[in-house]
Amino acid sequence: MHTLVRYGYVPFMLLAVNGAALAVIASGVGKVWLLPLLLLAIAVSFAAERVLPYHDDWNRAHDDGPRDTAHAVVNELLTLGGVAALPLMAALIPAADVWPHRWPFALQVLAAVLVADLGITLTHLASHKIPALWRLHAVHHSVERAYGFNGLMKHPLHQTLETVAGVTPLVLLGLPTTVAAALAFTVAVQLLLQHSNVDYRVGPLRALLALNQAHRFHHLKWAGIGDVNFGLFTLIWDHLLRTYSYDPDRRFTSDDLGMAAKPHYPGGYLAQLVEPFRPSGACATAKPAPHPSPARSQAM
Numbered sequence: 001m002h003t004l005v006r007y008g009y010v011p012f013m014l015l016a017v018n019g020a021a022l023a024v025i026a027s028g029v030g031k032v033w034l035l036p037l038l039l040l041a042i043a044v045s046f047a048a049e050r051v052l053p054y055h056d057d058w059n060r061a062h063d064d065g066p067r068d069t070a071h072a073v074v075n076e077l078l079t080l081g082g083v084a085a086l087p088l089m090a091a092l093i094p095a096a097d098v099w100p101h102r103w104p105f106a107l108q109v110l111a112a113v114l115v116a117d118l119g120i121t122l123t124h125l126a127s128h129k130i131p132a133l134w135r136l137h138a139v140h141h142s143v144e145r146a147y148g149f150n151g152l153m154k155h156p157l158h159q160t161l162e163t164v165a166g167v168t169p170l171v172l173l174g175l176p177t178t179v180a181a182a183l184a185f186t187v188a189v190q191l192l193l194q195h196s197n198v199d200y201r202v203g204p205l206r207a208l209l210a211l212n213q214a215h216r217f218h219h220l221k222w223a224g225i226g227d228v229n230f231g232l233f234t235l236i237w238d239h240l241l242r243t244y245s246y247d248p249d250r251r252f253t254s255d256d257l258g259m260a261a262k263p264h265y266p267g268g269y270l271a272q273l274v275e276p277f278r279p280s281g282a283c284a285t286a287k288p289a290p291h292p293s294p295a296r297s298q299a300m
Contacts, residue, residue, distance in 0.1 A: 002051065005048050005200065006052055009048045010211065013045070013189055021186070038076075045196055046148060054212070055254075058254070066269070067268060068149040068153050069149065074156055075159045079187065083181050099176065105178070112180075115166075115173075116167060116187075117231060117237065119166040120166040121237040122237075128227050135277075136155045136161070136276050139265075140154045142259060143258065144257050144258045152188075166232075190232060194215045195212060210233055210238075221257055222260050
């Protein structure tokens, strides 16, 4: 079972679950069937974390279960609302309508993933550099364990900003609603994988796909040290931006996560919604603290 999870979990989620979602959307049977598929993805993610955890302690709730569930529900509803509003956006925003409608549906979704990944990566990078954006993004970096629901633990305003940055170029190209729905589903699956507490392996693809092996380095708590591996779907843009970093010998614990400049960030859901707008909401800039086994960059 360990071997099955270690090498089969990621292909199952990326190919089988995403593939089933694409088939449902392309068939036109109704997007309501995406909900049980999403619930299946969440169940498989949580089961894999129990079978083959990267860190046993990260499977234990840190008084964060209800909060993370609230973040997940709110942000998923925002995503679904964005998909539903896409026809209105298309009517209000002049589009070139140069979308490759004749391409196979799966290829259209892949193209949307790559374009959205660039917009989200740049917004994510900016959120580490611009104080006003960091106030919102700090909510996500307050986590002290890495598990599936962490991916959706975001301030809803920051989630909206990332979505707008990723989807607007696609809308201008004439993105079909069906492709948008598929993109939204793949984002949810990707966030589960990226923050999953599963000790899986993807071989050389770990330098290309933005999965948990690389993303843990992004959550290192010292100022400046975690400014790496910003991609949501891929690490292509990180390689080009020279923000890719990885050390195969590095191991992580809860002591490595969170924010060193603000270790007592509010833990409640409502408190996290308000914190970015309080005077204390932004973390003070701090010099990177020394820590063992620093990440070393490796070429793709």
